[in-house]
Amino acid sequence: MSKAQKIQFQIDAHIVDSQCANDICTLVLQAPEIARTAVSGQFIMVATGDEKSHDPLLRRPFSISQCANGTIGLVYKVVGRGTKLLSKMTAGQKVNLVGPLGKGFKLHSQKKHYLVGGGMGIAPLPFLAATLREKFPDDPIAVLLGARNRDELICLDDFEEIDNITVACATDDGSVGYHGLVPDLLPGKINGTVYCCGPWPMMKAVAAISRQRGAACQVSLETMMACGMGACVGCAIQGVDFIENGYLHVCKDGPIFEAEKIWL
Numbered sequence: 001m002s003k004a005q006k007i008q009f010q011i012d013a014h015i016v017d018s019q020c021a022n023d024i025c026t027l028v029l030q031a032p033e034i035a036r037t038a039v040s041g042q043f044i045m046v047a048t049g050d051e052k053s054h055d056p057l058l059r060r061p062f063s064i065s066q067c068a069n070g071t072i073g074l075v076y077k078v079v080g081r082g083t084k085l086l087s088k089m090t091a092g093q094k095v096n097l098v099g100p101l102g103k104g105f106k107l108h109s110q111k112k113h114y115l116v117g118g119g120m121g122i123a124p125l126p127f128l129a130a131t132l133r134e135k136f137p138d139d140p141i142a143v144l145l146g147a148r149n150r151d152e153l154i155c156l157d158d159f160e161e162i163d164n165i166t167v168a169c170a171t172d173d174g175s176v177g178y179h180g181l182v183p184d185l186l187p188g189k190i191n192g193t194v195y196c197c198g199p200w201p202m203m204k205a206v207a208a209i210s211r212q213r214g215a216a217c218q219v220s221l222e223t224m225m226a227c228g229m230g231a232c233v234g235c236a237i238q239g240v241d242f243i244e245n246g247y248l249h250v251c252k253d254g255p256i257f258e259a260e261k262i263w264l
């Protein structure tokens, strides 16, 4: 089946592995249907609560960070009740989830691909890097990562496994790499496409730099989401053509957007 076909599954996925350190967790789930159909940039909605109590009632959205051999991997930060409950789950347990959801990155061969991630926004980039390497074996990939400090620089090992890729880091406290903000790592001349995921101000800055330097930029947006599939309008945002075309729904129209459709 083609990965371009829009199919979603609701499944009880076995947890293969679940690890946490300093409130940053990785979760590997047996989900062959989703692994077969997901494209990079898509996400899943995970029921984090007890099967019987349905508390919390709403599923929580997470980017697909890894996708291989019938499994999908998530990387998430414990920030509230849902992620706390998820972090207590162990290998062998099941979680109910829906996915793959949303629209993924648009990929074309380039002189270079620039993957820019900030904080937990780094999570979808390993899947993107692996997909780019598989589709375009000779295209160079530059990964630029930013975080508050060493402990919050996630997924570093995942990029090391990919050929012909360079990784540069920036930290707010200077504990790893450049002491400053990740948009500063973008080169003066950008020869290709920029793919960006992270806090909104950081993505806005990366989009503005890309535009100034004549490069296309795709951004992965995060909003609060109740349903994840276009039914609740909880994720509505205004794009640049809001007056003519109305709201965009991050879950259904995104989460990946061309930056110029969101910010002028």
Ligand SMILES: Cc1cc2nc3c(=O)[nH]c(=O)nc-3n(C[C@H](O)[C@H](O)[C@H](O)COP(=O)(O)OP(=O)(O)OC[C@H]3O[C@@H](n4cnc5c(N)ncnc54)[C@H](O)[C@@H]3O)c2cc1C
Residues within 6 Å of the ligand: 043, 056, 060, 061, 062, 063, 064, 074, 075, 076, 077, 078, 079, 080, 081, 082, 083, 084, 120, 123, 124, 221, 222, 223, 224, 225, 255
């Ligand atoms: C498409 C998408 C992909 C995501 N991918 C990841 C990922 O790969 N890794 C990861 O760690 N997180 C990711 N998130 C954010 C994640 O969904 C939230 O952190 C999670 O839902 C929080 O649930 P909770 O019950 O623990 O927190 P809650 O108790 O619901 O909230 C705790 C705090 O987190 C904030 N929060 C809750 N949901 C969101 C949200 N969607 N965006 C921003 N802030 C939020 C709340 O405002 C509150 O301050 C993603 C969000 C979206 C929309």
Ligand code: FES
Residues within 6 Å of the ligand: 224, 225, 226, 227, 228, 229, 230, 231, 232, 233, 234, 235, 236, 249, 250, 251, 252
């Ligand atoms: S989260 Fe319900 S419409 Fe987008």
